[in-house]
Amino acid sequence: MNRRDFTLAKLKGLGNTIIDDVEKNTVPAVKVPSRGTSNIVYDQDKRYYVLGDRYGQRSLGNVKQIKKVAQMVSMANFCKGLVETQKTATIREMYYVSEGWDVDFGSQDESNLIGEDLEVTLGIAREDLGLMPEEDGASVYGNITIKDDDVEINAAKSGKSGYSISPTIDDVEFVDHDVQRVIAVETMGMFHRMVQEKAYKKFDTLIVGLKGQAARATRRFLKRVNEELHLPVYICNDGDPWGFHIAMVIISGSAKLAHVNHDLATPDAKFMGVTASDIINYDLPTDPLKDIDVLRLKELAKDPRYKNEFWQNEIKKMLKIGKKAEQQSFSKYGLEYVVDTYFPEKLDSM
Amino acid sequence: MNRRDFTLAKLKGLGNTIIDDVEKNTVPAVKVPSRGTSNIVYDQDKRYYVLGDRYGQRSLGNVKQIKKVAQMVSMANFCKGLVETQKTATIREMYYVSEGWDVDFGSQDESNLIGEDLEVTLGIAREDLGLMPEEDGASVYGNITIKDDDVEINAAKSGKSGYSISPTIDDVEFVDHDVQRVIAVETMGMFHRMVQEKAYKKFDTLIVGLKGQAARATRRFLKRVNEELHLPVYICNDGDPWGFHIAMVIISGSAKLAHVNHDLATPDAKFMGVTASDIINYDLPTDPLKDIDVLRLKELAKDPRYKNEFWQNEIKKMLKIGKKAEQQSFSKYGLEYVVDTYFPEKLDSM
Amino acid sequence: MSAEREASEIFEEFKELTPSEFFRRNKQMLGFSGKIRSLTIVFHELITNSIDAAEEAGILPEMVIDLKRIDKDHYILRHQDNGPGIPEPFITKVFCTMFAGSKFRNIQSRGQQGLGCSGCVLLSQMTTGQPVKIRSGYKEGNKIKGVEMTVKMDVKTNQGLILDRKEIELDSTGVSMELHFKDVSYSLSEQGAFEYIRRTMIANPHAKIVFKDPTGSRYIFDRATDEIPPMPKEVLPHPKGVTADDLIFMAKHTDKRRFRSMLTSSLSRMSNKRVDELEEITGIDFNKRPKDMKWEEAEKIVELFQSMDFMAPPTAGLIPIGQEQVEKGMIEILEPEYVKTITRKPKTYKGGVSFVIEAGLAYGGKSGRVVGEQKKAEIMRFANRVPLTFDQGSCGITEALKSIDWKRYGIRDLENAPITVFVNIVSTHVPYMSTGKQSVAPEAEIMQEVRQATMKIARSLQKYLNAKRAAKEEAMRAKVFETLVPVVLKEAAILAERDVPEYIEVMKKVTRNAGILGGATDDE
Amino acid sequence: MSAEREASEIFEEFKELTPSEFFRRNKQMLGFSGKIRSLTIVFHELITNSIDAAEEAGILPEMVIDLKRIDKDHYILRHQDNGPGIPEPFITKVFCTMFAGSKFRNIQSRGQQGLGCSGCVLLSQMTTGQPVKIRSGYKEGNKIKGVEMTVKMDVKTNQGLILDRKEIELDSTGVSMELHFKDVSYSLSEQGAFEYIRRTMIANPHAKIVFKDPTGSRYIFDRATDEIPPMPKEVLPHPKGVTADDLIFMAKHTDKRRFRSMLTSSLSRMSNKRVDELEEITGIDFNKRPKDMKWEEAEKIVELFQSMDFMAPPTAGLIPIGQEQVEKGMIEILEPEYVKTITRKPKTYKGGVSFVIEAGLAYGGKSGRVVGEQKKAEIMRFANRVPLTFDQGSCGITEALKSIDWKRYGIRDLENAPITVFVNIVSTHVPYMSTGKQSVAPEAEIMQEVRQATMKIARSLQKYLNAKRAAKEEAMRAKVFETLVPVVLKEAAILAERDVPEYIEVMKKVTRNAGILGGATDDE
Structure with a gap:
């Protein structure tokens, strides 16, 4: 499976867990690996930092969390579109695009955080999702x-x-x-x-x-x-x-x-x-x-x-x-x- | 005369005015066009800002000014070397090179100012003098x-x-x-x-x-x-x-x-x-x-x-x-x- | 160089001044410095005298005050009360003799310097040369005697001069007076006379004041309660609060024959048993005449007092306004959205001086003070119900209030909240910082009590503010679920490329949570 | 609710206090608040009394002061002077009667409240119960009489009680006393007793003090001059400085028969011609008896004074320290690198009160105050040669000094310069801000004078600092030219691809400029 197909499968999987939960009549929740400092571990073998195995649950039953879940699945759909059409967008552009969604972001910072959440949740880098940084490389x-x-x-x-x-x-x-x-x-x-x-x-x-x-x-x-x-x-x-x-x-x-x-x-x-x-x-x-x-x-x-x-x-x-x-x-x-x-x-x- | 020869002639001219003055037994002074706000004029015909005709004298007879003249002629010689060898240097590099001169700069800011002085005095852009900014273009x-x-x-x-x-x-x-x-x-x-x-x-x-x-x-x-x-x-x-x-x-x-x-x-x-x-x-x-x-x-x-x-x-x-x-x-x-x-x-x- | 002069020659110029002469030269020592402050001090002296007098006589205090402007910085003040009146023989003493008064006892009272009325007369006379016109109605047996007098102060003798006197018919008791002032100024500022009256009314909800201001506007500050506060009893000093000098002073002026009986009759909590203990430890003969007491002996006894256990001082001498009455006062004047008050139990400072702290917090309504177009918090300080208007910065009460971490009580920025903080300290000996009696010394025990009292009611205010906020939030939360659950499921379905499933059950489960915050963990 | 009480019943408790009783209850009104401050106030009262007395008698003042620590916060103070002494009949009055003294005239003097000595005795007695021991030697004819007394204060009567008395033989006149104190504290801080002495010596270079501190160290502050300052003359009040109340007061206590003669004899600059003018404009009968003067008439006259021209008040009443003497004082105590002092001409404030400002600036040496390892500037304020130790922040002198743009005088950061600023205000009526007489009111004319005086000498200091700097710089400049001319010419020659020309002449011209800054224009 190439990177693109892998990415699309991951995105679909996120939708599936939620729909599956509803069909089982349980309140859906999304597992988001924790990015808190205590969950960032230096891996002596790999010689770089990796995430540990702690994670948080984002439940539809929690008033703060449901908003983040809504933002995350909306963003996932946007990225799905990018990957399918082989386009890219900056996170700034996405922020403006989100104005048309059913749930929006209070600020660019908020959308950046949800972007990182999506990366860790799917285990896929932002670039593979079609989200590009503003900055050019070297x-x-x-x-x-x-x-x-x-x-x-x-x-x-x-x-x-x-x-x-x-x-x-x-x-x-x-x-x-x-x-x-x-x-x-x-x-x-x-x-x-x-x-x-x-x-x-x-x-x-x-x-x-x-x-x-x-x-x-x-x-x-x-x-x-x-x-x-x-x-x-x-x-x-x-x-x-x-x-x-x-x-x-x-x-x-x-x-x-x-x-x-x-x-x-x-x-x-x-x-x-x-x-x-x-x-x-x-x-x-x-x-x-x-x-x-x-x-x-x-x-x-x-x-x-x-x-x-x-x-x-x-x-x-x-x-x-x-x-x-x-x-x-x-x-x-x-x-x-x-x-x-x-x-x-x-x-x-x- | 191409840009390079023009630049070299201008540099040489700066040295000549000083030596000429000494030979006439007068205290040498260098005319430096003023970069003060009152000497920056918007030219309605050209549709951009130009320098007016006010200038200051940098005399060897003034304790503050002689230092600036010394710095300016030293820098001019450094630039002459760059132009002759068709090299360039950043102003940061020049700042470090100046450590070896008989007169040095107290700070990068000071050397930047003298660089601008040299530009206006000769009427030649810094790039023509071989001094490049750090920043890349678009x-x-x-x-x-x-x-x-x-x-x-x-x-x-x-x-x-x-x-x-x-x-x-x-x-x-x-x-x-x-x-x-x-x-x-x-x-x-x-x-x-x-x-x-x-x-x-x-x-x-x-x-x-x-x-x-x-x-x-x-x-x-x-x-x-x-x-x-x-x-x-x-x-x-x-x-x-x-x-x-x-x-x-x-x-x-x-x-x-x-x-x-x-x-x-x-x-x-x-x-x-x-x-x-x-x-x-x-x-x-x-x-x-x-x-x-x-x-x-x-x-x-x-x-x-x-x-x-x-x-x-x-x-x-x-x-x-x-x-x-x-x-x-x-x-x-x-x-x-x-x-x-x-x-x-x-x-x-x- | 001047020639040498003999002492006798120099001492030819030696003289003695009366208190009136002295204060005529030093009026700032009476608080008369600055035009606004001078007038506020006058209001303070007259109002506290009137309330004290009415209470002592068991009458609900009522005053009619009329301030007329004659010219810039020139006013006539008419002040009338419904107190018991002043018997004719005392009138000139009250108004024209400095250091004379009835408030020199070990008792909680509003004023206590014996300078009040006579100080105002001195100021009036110094700035305008006018005598004071006084009417006094007082009971003698069942009749009411009435007298009207015009009186001047003779500073050379510290006595009053009666310029005019006649008997008049009066229906009720009370004193009214008319005073002229120059070099004073009426102001609506926090330090001005109007604010002084307003604050007085909060701390004295049983009083009534009708005030006509220089523009002719009439303000009626009605009483919020009909209860006259009980009179504080005179309380004997507590052993832990006396100094050697106090003991010697008592010994000199007692009518007891023996030191032993002087001690038990002049100090509170001083039983015969305690005296026996003292006698045994010190070896002093307690049967000797009080006047034979030596300073060293007094010092030894006082030192011993510090290490002995005594019951806390009797608190009959302390009459706080009372939690309920403060509340009434604050509601009457501030019409707040929320108010909470507290009267604490008596505590002591410096080992033996007892005091009570009362505090109140009012939120919303007319609470706080309007600065520009913003509401700012205001602090109202009182000592024995008397507003402390000046020297706020250096006052221990202010310091204690500022040291509270208001954020912990849901008030992010006290300065800019629509809040009035009320603090009253009740004590026979309020430890004032300076002559003007406008700020309380930062005694550790007092500061601690002010903090405790205020934090306690701040907690209640916080609950109120939280409940208000919570009600708003619960409604909001339910709405969030109803809006967002369909959004999540629609987007998830698109993502999964499936249909949106039936989700009535899930929605039910979810909205049941609207009232609570918890649920799954989220480690951010 | 308590039962109603009649006025007569309430007034049974009415009493009058003596000044001593009053201040016993209100010792903070005498400045006795805080341990350090209390002791400094005692030093102040005793030292100013001694200097005043010696000067009045035409004697060079000299004091021996010995402060012994008995225990924590417990001291014995021995204070001895070489003044004219106190005649026996006045001893108890000076030490034990409040409001008694010889300083109630319209005269420039150090103390002037009549509270000084008796206040110290009150504090001593209140805190330790000890009597005061006094020795007084004074001349009677050609003989010196000596008496030693032990005296207590009877606060109930405001009189002294003699416990012991004996005649003694003495070689010289003067007073010495021994006082016990508790609840006071000796400190080396700016507010402490030691600094008080030090500053006193700067402003009184003709005095000498030998001080033995509680550690046993002996400090001899020697006099810097042998000139006794001339005694200030008692000066009649200036018309522009009196109030209506003052006029009435004079009228009441004059021995003149007519208002006309009372005016000319009680006010300065008040000629018969002026009185005629007054009479004509006001229409008041100036031949009537002074006691018949009405307030309205007094007001009219005072108002007229404001618009009439008078010569400035006579300045015989003002005796400044003198520019030279201040300098001597500052040199003696501060050993500065540079000092400049000034005594200004008399000016008036509030239209008629005359005053003189003296200022001094000392730089380097022991000037300034050492804080940690840094030198900070210090401001020494004086009123009639008396150090003002407290309330620096609110003082008009401080305010005036802070308002000076010190940068203009080459002092970039006054706070952190090794500078002592000295300011003395001399006046019969220093406008103190508060009871404690520790700060001067910010009267515009006084502030202006303080600024003017200080700026004048700051200009001299600036010249000194500039000259010092210039000498340094000139040497530096010459070196710059010698170094840089060859550099410029070498580089220019390389640039021009020519040889370096002979440049002796040019170098000569250039180095001639080393002393001056100017030359060509440079528009940066």
């Missing part, structure tokens, strides 16, 4: 050819800003490539630097410009190139808690999206960003850690995803020196230094 | 072929998210196209909707996804397709003061960048976004205007760029109904409505 530069519908695209021939990963990345097919690895960088500034310095040639690599926190489509892309093309993925971010965590979410998934991490996490990706040790070894220009940075670092230190020696040491070291540095700070030694000297040394050490 | 979808270096790219064959306008858009050459117009939309949600509904075919148009306030590169692109390819440009934004102004900055330039508006403004572009009249005529789902929206609308009403009857009426009407609406709110009538019904009606009326 930019990709380098010698890979992909096929989207019937168009073939080479990411080395899509302009200086490369190929943009679209929200429908799962529909894309990898046709060919000629690279050894993938290097993802946090900022488009660094992306352009690498393109300009021809890093794709030097390292036989794809260059991915994350634009900050990686979008779901980007994470899906990275997972696919890692698993389908067996390319090692390196994530090169700023040397601060936020840079660390952008990488970590790519590697081990986020807690908030525990229910779809099996589609998003790339546990074999490697952090190759600026470390506290780099700050010292390369004598980088720094900014002092702000209170909020310190707080965040201390949070990370307790996070199960950071429980290995490397991370514990680097976090401790950063707290000790009280400083952070951006990737672009290597420009202190000239614009080319980061590509000519730093990356080769880092890659060697991995 | 996405373009549709049948246009461009040449970047020696790579040809067709924006209808670059994936669902289209071709990304890179900061170096000025180096790009338009090879071929098969469209009648350009429609720019505010959000990527609307961009994908239009791609999905094949609006590029229906309207023989390029689709541009602005991603909010248009980047300099995007504005440069729109100006070039408008002037070089004689394509009419329509800008379709949300029906609120912010949407209005995103369009207006594309059309008439921003006050802040008055010194480069001749390269950025597209005075013949047309606003085709959601108006107060649309809100009423299409009975759109709305949000109430917030205090800040009302304030902004009142500001706009006084802005010379909004001094025509159309804008004055629409602003008045919006204040009167006290409501705003997003473009995606047309989804109330189904996902296709915006492309099947609204856009054709709007285009007809223009």
